[in-house]
Amino acid sequence: MNGPQDLGGQMGFGPVAPEKDEPYFHAEWEKRALGVSLCAGAMGAWTIDESRHARESLHPADYYASSYYQIWIKALEVLLKRHGFVSERDLAAGKALDAAVTPKRVLKAENVPAVLAKGGPCDRPVATPARFKAGQHVRTKNFNPTGHTRLPRYARGKQGVVEAVRDGFVFPDSNAHGHGENPQWVYTVVFEGAEIWGEGADPTLTVSIDAWESYLEPA
Amino acid sequence: MSHDHDHHDNELDPFAARVRALETILTRKGLIDPAAIDVIVDTYETKIGPRNGARVVAKAWVDPEFAAWLKRDATAAIGSLGYSGRQGEHMQAVFNTKDTHNLVVCTLCSCYPWSVLGLPPVWYKAPPYRSRAVIDPRGVLEEFGLTLPAARKIRVWDSTAELRYLVVPMRPEGTEGWSEERLADLVTRDAMIGTALAREPA
Numbered sequence: 145m146n147g148p149q150d151l152g153g154q155m156g157f158g159p160v161a162p163e164k165d166e167p168y169f170h171a172e173w174e175k176r177a178l179g180v181s182l183c184a185g186a187m188g189a190w191t192i193d194e195s196r197h198a199r200e201s202l203h204p205a206d207y208y209a210s211s212y213y214q215i216w217i218k219a220l221e222v223l224l225k226r227h228g229f230v231s232e233r234d235l236a237a238g239k240a241l242d243a244a245v246t247p248k249r250v251l252k253a254e255n256v257p258a259v260l261a262k263g264g265p266c267d268r269p270v271a272t273p274a275r276f277k278a279g280q281h282v283r284t285k286n287f288n289p290t291g292h293t294r295l296p297r298y299a300r301g302k303q304g305v306v307e308a309v310r311d312g313f314v315f316p317d318s319n320a321h322g323h324g325e326n327p328q329w330v331y332t333v334v335f336e337g338a339e340i341w342g343e344g345a346d347p348t349l350t351v352s353i354d355a356w357e358s359y360l361e362p363a
Numbered sequence: 364m365s366h367d368h369d370h371h372d373n374e375l376d377p378f379a380a381r382v383r384a385l386e387t388i389l390t391r392k393g394l395i396d397p398a399a400i401d402v403i404v405d406t407y408e409t410k411i412g413p414r415n416g417a418r419v420v421a422k423a424w425v426d427p428e429f430a431a432w433l434k435r436d437a438t439a440a441i442g443s444l445g446y447s448g449r450q451g452e453h454m455q456a457v458f459n460t461k462d463t464h465n466l467v468v469c470t471l472c473s474c475y476p477w478s479v480l481g482l483p484p485v486w487y488k489a490p491p492y493r494s495r496a497v498i499d500p501r502g503v504l505e506e507f508g509l510t511l512p513a514a515r516k517i518r519v520w521d522s523t524a525e526l527r528y529l530v531v532p533m534r535p536e537g538t539e540g541w542s543e544e545r546l547a548d549l550v551t552r553d554a555m556i557g558t559a560l561a562r563e564p565a
Contacts, residue, residue, distance in 0.1 A: 152470035179400025238384035253398035354524030
């Protein structure tokens with residue numbers, strides 16, 4: 145979706161303002177926000193793609209006014225409601241009032257190291273051979289789906305070169321909506337700065353994205 | 364705006380209260396284990412951070428075979444040092460050269476190689492960096508105090524899929540014969556994102 149998350153090339157947000165010796169957390173609640181988000185995700189009710197889509201589905205004004213951990217928590221509340229773990233009443237009261245559905249699993253403290261060490265690999269076998277090969281010229285599709293996609297607007301309808309054929313990966317555009325993993329080949333595609341930004345582009349710039357096969361057509 | 368530096372752990376902070384309420388609700392329902400949160404926080408505060416990535420880079424500087432492996436199969440090469448897992452499942456290492464400087468961003472969210480760099484800094488997740496890294500990388504680098512030669516090519520890697528990128532900066536001059544441990548001290552988090560170069564030896 146053309147949501148607030150699709151930031152590449154947007155203007156007006158001001159300087160980056162890196163913080164010297166930045167701490168990992170700026171408040172105690174951020175630690176809990178990280179942990180609650182990971183523990184809730186570990187119940188296995190939704191995928192990383194669905195959680196990304198929940199975050200980018202926040203109202204743009206809300207998204208831009210929120211820190212990243214705030215975005216995580218606001219989206220987490222949506223996911224927990226959607227999947228029957230908390231109710232509006234629970235959240236309004238700040239207490240557990242309504243019964244929850246039973247999760248597939250609950251992450252216990254003793255299992256955290258193993259779960260973090262395992263991670264969540266998203267590579268999958270793909271039945272068909274890769275359609276494109278390294279060095280091939282391709283063009284990204286121009287589309288504007290209302291659902292989740294990982295093709296940024298700035299890179300739509302642009303001509304580039306396949307630099308590398310990666311692995312097969314879960315396709316977020318369908319997986320985010322519970323329509324299956326439908327794995328596809330992923331390619332690193334490189335664009336000249338001028339192809340993307342046109343007049344005035346930095347002549348020394350190239351930008352690459354990692355693109356699922358269905359984002360691409362031969363050029 | 365997207366920073367929250369002014370927030371503190373304060374009962375009066377409405378967002379802190381909101382997170383606490385959510386944790387309480389989920390705990391009461393038996394859906395989460397608060398002790399698991401403690402372990403997660405401790406892991407990312409004390410065990411998994413940019414020191415991991417610095418060791419990878421230092422090893423690549425002194426060991427050409429490891430560097431070649433890192434280029435070919437970063438996930439396995441990094442895994443051989445014990446760094447793997449969440450948000451490091453599919454790693455790619457990209458090497459700076461005298462011709463090309465690499466810069467990593469996630470314009471769509473905050474994808475970042477947690478297994479080697481730990482949790483991302485606020486600026487990496489915030490709109491100014493995410494919006495400008497792809498269109499004005501030189502301007503962004505200036506804000507980090509880094510001015511690249513005008514002829515240096517810049518390659519920006521937008522982490523739009525599940526590959527996670529680690530920049531391998533160039534080894535500073537004057538470090539011949541240094542141990543990996545000593546070299547690792549020159550490798551900052553920002554150097555492995557691409558917003559800095561490796562530190563010069565003092």
